[in-house]
Amino acid sequence: MNICVVGVNHKTAPLAIRGKIGISSHRLQEALLLLHNYVSAGIILSTCNRLEVYALADSSDLVNFLSARADLSCSELLPYTYTYHNEEAIKHLFKTASGLDSMIIGEFEILGQVRRALEEAEKTHPLSLLLLNLFRQAVRVGRRVRHETGISRSALSVSSVAVDLATRVIGNIGYSQVLVIGTGEAGRLAAKAIRERGSSQITVAGRSEERASTLAAMLGGRSIPMNNLKYELSISDIVISCTGAPHAILKAPIVEEAMSARPKRPLVIIDIAVPKDVEPEVKQIGNVFLYDLDDLTHVSELNTQQRQSELTNAMEIVDEEVERFASWWQALEAKSNISALVEKAENIRQSQLTLTLKKLPRLSDEERANIETMTMSMMQKILHEPIQYLKKNKEGSQIINELFGLKK
Numbered sequence: 001m002n003i004c005v006v007g008v009n010h011k012t013a014p015l016a017i018r019g020k021i022g023i024s025s026h027r028l029q030e031a032l033l034l035l036h037n038y039v040s041a042g043i044i045l046s047t048c049n050r051l052e053v054y055a056l057a058d059s060s061d062l063v064n065f066l067s068a069r070a071d072l073s074c075s076e077l078l079p080y081t082y083t084y085h086n087e088e089a090i091k092h093l094f095k096t097a098s099g100l101d102s103m104i105i106g107e108f109e110i111l112g113q114v115r116r117a118l119e120e121a122e123k124t125h126p127l128s129l130l131l132l133n134l135f136r137q138a139v140r141v142g143r144r145v146r147h148e149t150g151i152s153r154s155a156l157s158v159s160s161v162a163v164d165l166a167t168r169v170i171g172n173i174g175y176s177q178v179l180v181i182g183t184g185e186a187g188r189l190a191a192k193a194i195r196e197r198g199s200s201q202i203t204v205a206g207r208s209e210e211r212a213s214t215l216a217a218m219l220g221g222r223s224i225p226m227n228n229l230k231y232e233l234s235i236s237d238i239v240i241s242c243t244g245a246p247h248a249i250l251k252a253p254i255v256e257e258a259m260s261a262r263p264k265r266p267l268v269i270i271d272i273a274v275p276k277d278v279e280p281e282v283k284q285i286g287n288v289f290l291y292d293l294d295d296l297t298h299v300s301e302l303n304t305q306q307r308q309s310e311l312t313n314a315m316e317i318v319d320e321e322v323e324r325f326a327s328w329w330q331a332l333e334a335k336s337n338i339s340a341l342v343e344k345a346e347n348i349r350q351s352q353l354t355l356t357l358k359k360l361p362r363l364s365d366e367e368r369a370n371i372e373t374m375t376m377s378m379m380q381k382i383l384h385e386p387i388q389y390l391k392k393n394k395e396g397s398q399i400i401n402e403l404f405g406l407k408k
Ligand SMILES: NC(=O)c1ccc[n+]([C@@H]2O[C@H](COP(=O)([O-])OP(=O)(O)OC[C@H]3O[C@@H](n4cnc5c(N)ncnc54)[C@H](OP(=O)(O)O)[C@@H]3O)[C@@H](O)[C@H]2O)c1
Pocket: 025, 047, 048, 049, 109, 157, 158, 159, 182, 183, 184, 185, 186, 187, 189, 206, 207, 208, 211, 226, 242, 243, 244, 245, 246, 249, 272, 273, 274, 275
C-alpha cells in the first residue's frame, strides 16, 4: 500500500490560486463525495493556507481530483502542488499537525483542523485502518510536540497576527474602533486578540444575527447585520475581514462612500479570508490601507526565527514518531502478507491432499492422518523462512508477493 499526499499551501501557491483550490468547511462533504470517484477513500485537510488530500492511491488520482474540483487543467495545477509518499507523507502530516509547516509556526488551530478533517472523512466513507491511525497519530503527535517543546509558547494565530499588523500601522489600538466581519473561528480569534491588545470598541458583523450578537456579547461589543456595513465602515479605524464567502463581500463603491464621510481619517483593512473578502480596487481609495493574508508573511517569518531552537526539538520528536508509525505499519503489512501467504499454501495443500487421497481409497484412518500431518509439516517448514523474512524486512512484502504470486 502506498500512502500519498498531494497538496497546495502558502509556500507553493499564491493567494489567488489557494482561493481557487480551497474548499470551505460547508462544501467539504461534497468534495469528499467527489474524491470517492477517484480513490476508494481519502481525507481532505483544508485550511486557509493549505489544501491537502491523503489517500492510499497513486498521486495521479489525487491530482486528477484536485484539478476537476478546482476547474484547472493538471498542467495549470501541477506547478503549485507538492507530493509525498509513504514515510515522507507521514512526516509531512506529523509536521503539519504540530504547527511546524504553518505560516504561523506553533499555531494551535491546525491541530483542530487535522482532527476535523478525519471526522469529516469518516462521515463519508469507511477509512482503512492505515489512514485512520495515521490521522489519529498525527493529532497525538501534534499534542506531544506542543506539550514537550516550547513551539507553541504564547502561540499566535493568523487572526492575532492580523491584529498585530493593524497595531503596527495604527499604533496604540486602545482607542480604535474595530470592525470584525465574520463570526467563525477566525472572527472569534481576531476579536479575542483585539480585546487582549486593549481595544474595547469592537463591532461584529455576521450573516447570522444570533452568532454575531453572541460573539459581541462575549467581548462587550456591538453586533450589526451584514447589510449595515457602510455606516460601520464610516466610523471604523480597523477592519478585520474573515468570512467563508466564495466572493468579495466588501466592494469598492461601499468603501469609497464610507470614506467620503471621513476622508482624512485612515482606515486599515486586513483581509485574511481565502478567497479574499475585499475587492482589490479598495486599495486605490485614499487613506485606505488594505492588507491580505500574504502580507502577514513578514510577521510570520519573525515568529519562525524566534522559535528556531524549539523547531529542532520539535523535529526530533516528529522523526521519532515517524519511525514508530512506520514500524507499526510494517508489522501491519507483514501480518496481512503472512495471512495471504499461509492462506495460499493451505489452499494448495488441501486441494492436493484431496486429489491424492481420492487415488488411495484403501488407506486406513491412521495412514490418512499421517499423510495429512506430513503435508502440514512440509508446509510449515517451507513457509518458516519467508515468514521470518516478512517479519524482519521492511521491503519484504513486495519480494514475497512476487515470488509467491500473491495479490497486492
Ligand atoms: N480559522 C482560522 O484560523 C483562519 C485563519 C486565517 C484565515 N482564515 C480564513 O478566514 C475565513 C473564515 O474561516 P473560519 O475558520 O472562521 O471559517 P468558519 O468557522 O467556517 O466561519 C465562516 C464565517 O463566514 C461566514 N460566511 C460564510 N459564507 C458567507 C457568505 N457568503 N457571506 C457572508 N458570510 C459568510 C459564516 O457565516 P455563518 O456562520 O452564517 O455560516 C461564518 O461566520 C476563511 O476564508 C478562512 O480561509 C481562517
